[in-house]
Amino acid sequence: MPRKDPCQKQACAIQKCLQANKYIESLCEDVIQAMRKCCEVHAGENSVCCSGFTKEHKSTDTNTTL
Structure with missing residues (x-):
C-alpha cells in the first residue's frame, strides 16, 4: 500500500482556502x-504534493523586489 504524502494535508488546505x-x-x-x-522538512521524500511547488517558490523568489 502506498504511503500517504507527508504534505497532502497542507496541499488540501491551500485548495480549500483558494476556493x-x-x-x-x-x-x-x-x-x-x-x-x-x-x-522543506520533507525535501528528500519524493512528495507528489511538493513536486513543482518548491520549483515555483524558488523561481518566484528571484523576481521579488523589496
Missing part, C-alpha cells in the same frame, strides 16, 4: 507558507 477566497492568493498566504515549510 473559499475566490482564488486570491494573498488571502491564503498563511496556508501557502505552511506548505512551503512542509516541503
Whole structure:
C-alpha cells in the first residue's frame, strides 16, 4: 500500500482556502507558507504534493523586489 504524502494535508488546505477566497492568493498566504515549510522538512521524500511547488517558490523568489 502506498504511503500517504507527508504534505497532502497542507496541499488540501491551500485548495480549500483558494476556493473559499475566490482564488486570491494573498488571502491564503498563511496556508501557502505552511506548505512551503512542509516541503522543506520533507525535501528528500519524493512528495507528489511538493513536486513543482518548491520549483515555483524558488523561481518566484528571484523576481521579488523589496
